[in-house]
Amino acid sequence: MDMGYVKELLVILIGSSLVSNVVLSQFLGLCPFLGVSRKTNTAAGMGAAVIFVITLASAVAGVIYKFILVRFHVEYLKTIVFILVIAALVQFVEMFLRKTMPALYEALGVYLPLITTNCAVLGVAITNVQKEYGIVTGIVNGFATAVGFTVAIVILAGIREKLEYNDIPESFKGMPTVLLTAGLMAIAFCGFSGLL
Amino acid sequence: MNKAGERLYNGLIKENPTLVLMLGMCPTLAVTTSAINGLGMGLTTLAVLALSNLIISLLRNIIPDRVRIPAFIVIIASFVTAVQLLLEAYIPALNKSLGVYIPLIVVNCIILGRAESYAYTNPVLPSLFDGIGMGLGFTFALTCIGALRELLGAGALFGRTILPDSVEPIRIFGQAPGAFFVLAALVALQNYLKKIRKAAGKSYEKIGSGCSEDCMNCKDRDGCSRRFYDENASTEKKKSSEAQNSGEEGR
Numbered sequence: 310m311d312m313g314y315v316k317e318l319l320v321i322l323i324g325s326s327l328v329s330n331v332v333l334s335q336f337l338g339l340c341p342f343l344g345v346s347r348k349t350n351t352a353a354g355m356g357a358a359v360i361f362v363i364t365l366a367s368a369v370a371g372v373i374y375k376f377i378l379v380r381f382h383v384e385y386l387k388t389i390v391f392i393l394v395i396a397a398l399v400q401f402v403e404m405f406l407r408k409t410m411p412a413l414y415e416a417l418g419v420y421l422p423l424i425t426t427n428c429a430v431l432g433v434a435i436t437n438v439q440k441e442y443g444i445v446t447g448i449v450n451g452f453a454t455a456v457g458f459t460v461a462i463v464i465l466a467g468i469r470e471k472l473e474y475n476d477i478p479e480s481f482k483g484m485p486t487v488l489l490t491a492g493l494m495a496i497a498f499c500g501f502s503g504l505l
Numbered sequence: 506m507n508k509a510g511e512r513l514y515n516g517l518i519k520e521n522p523t524l525v526l527m528l529g530m531c532p533t534l535a536v537t538t539s540a541i542n543g544l545g546m547g548l549t550t551l552a553v554l555a556l557s558n559l560i561i562s563l564l565r566n567i568i569p570d571r572v573r574i575p576a577f578i579v580i581i582a583s584f585v586t587a588v589q590l591l592l593e594a595y596i597p598a599l600n601k602s603l604g605v606y607i608p609l610i611v612v613n614c615i616i617l618g619r620a621e622s623y624a625y626t627n628p629v630l631p632s633l634f635d636g637i638g639m640g641l642g643f644t645f646a647l648t649c650i651g652a653l654r655e656l657l658g659a660g661a662l663f664g665r666t667i668l669p670d671s672v673e674p675i676r677i678f679g680q681a682p683g684a685f686f687v688l689a690a691l692v693a694l695q696n697y698l699k700k701i702r703k704a705a706g707k708s709y710e711k712i713g714s715g716c717s718e719d720c721m722n723c724k725d726r727d728g729c730s731r732r733f734y735d736e737n738a739s740t741e742k743k744k745s746s747e748a749q750n751s752g753e754e755g756r
Binding site: 499 | 530531532534535575578579582583585586589590604605608609611612677680681682683684685686688689690692693694696697700719720721
């Protein structure tokens with residue numbers, strides 16, 4: 310493997326996880342980001358499930374795109390195919406884990422139904438195509454994006470735990486405070502743009 | 506035609522999907538960096554929403570109940586693909602500035618929500634106008650939020666500078682963090698209005714204000730009806746289907 314390729318992968322890894330963070334700068338996957346960030350341990354579980362599903366989905370979507378859609382010159386069908394493949398994949402993963410790996414299902418299973426509706430999964434699959442990534446590069450990008458999601462949701466959960474008993478103005482209780490926290494985190498993440 | 510006007514009013518004001526129900530927050534945050542982007546995204550969504558509502562309503566007696574969600578998704582995704590190809594051909598600049606958010610219209614919960622809660626159970630013409638009304642409401646909200654962020658972040662409106670040079674624009678509002686701050690302010694405002702309406706004894710249930718529940722302790726984790734579907738509309742759906750049934754019996 311030549312150094313140029315490794316370097317490209319490293320740039321994608323840092324770029325997708327920190328610099329253009331999937332939630333804080335691209336606003337994908339906001340629903341689980343806001344909905345499952347009350348406790349650090351559930352947030353970490355959600356993050357692990359997202360890493361698992363997005364990495365798998367970008368691999369499957371990449372293979373289908375390259376060997377079916379491109380081969381038969383129907384690239385324009387990608388949106389339809391990807392959304393169906395992802396929805397089916399999440400269902401399949403849930404059944405597969407329940408049957409074969411009960412321990413892993415116990416840990417991740419509860420999060421899977423919440424991921425079906427996570428727009429980050431479809432977003433990564435489409436970004437991989439738009440940026441003309443190959444299959445391996447696409448998988449690395451998917452993994453990095455999901456790691457970025459995990460980092461963001463765990464940090465947010467940590468801050469929310471600290472905020473729990475604070476005296477907050479009536480109208481700002483609940484969602485507004487969480488959104489302000491996310492905004493401040495987004496400012497902090499802007500600092501990573503100097504990395505690349 | 507009275508019904509059509511009622512649907513338009515409902516989508517634009519009474520149940521505005523963004524400002525009242527708080528649905529479809531991902532595109533709302535992502536593309537409202539300027540008024541023109543908000544307008545473009547709103548109109549694109551409007552086209553998809555109106556057409557998918559129309560087709561789903563036409564096919565409502567053919568689509569089997571058990572596979573309705575996949576069927577809706579295929580119909581919506583087809584229209585998104587068509588609209589994206591049209592944008593690529595005729596307005597490439599807008600297509601480029603909206604980027605990945607155009608294909609992501611497929612997962613915009615407003616569209617699936619309207620299909621599920623209105624178009625699937627109602628006649629064609631009201632469904633079309635429901636789509637147009639909701640789309641206009643979304644466009645209106647996105648353009649307003651975009652205009653606000655553009656004004657604060659760049660001192661401009663629709664690309665034209667309107668604030669004098671002496672006023673320093675707050676650049677952060679044009680960037681990602683600004684979107685969170687604007688949304689936080691919007692939700693806080695909704696909470697405030699809710700409180701006022703409650704004190705005055707008026708109805709406030711429809712105001713969304715996001716959901717501050719923990720999804721892990723929530724009963725309907727599978728579909729998240731609160732975030733994705735409009736609860737009030739689904740009760741409306743039950744009522745209207747009951748009305749339809751009694752109407753059929755009457756015949």
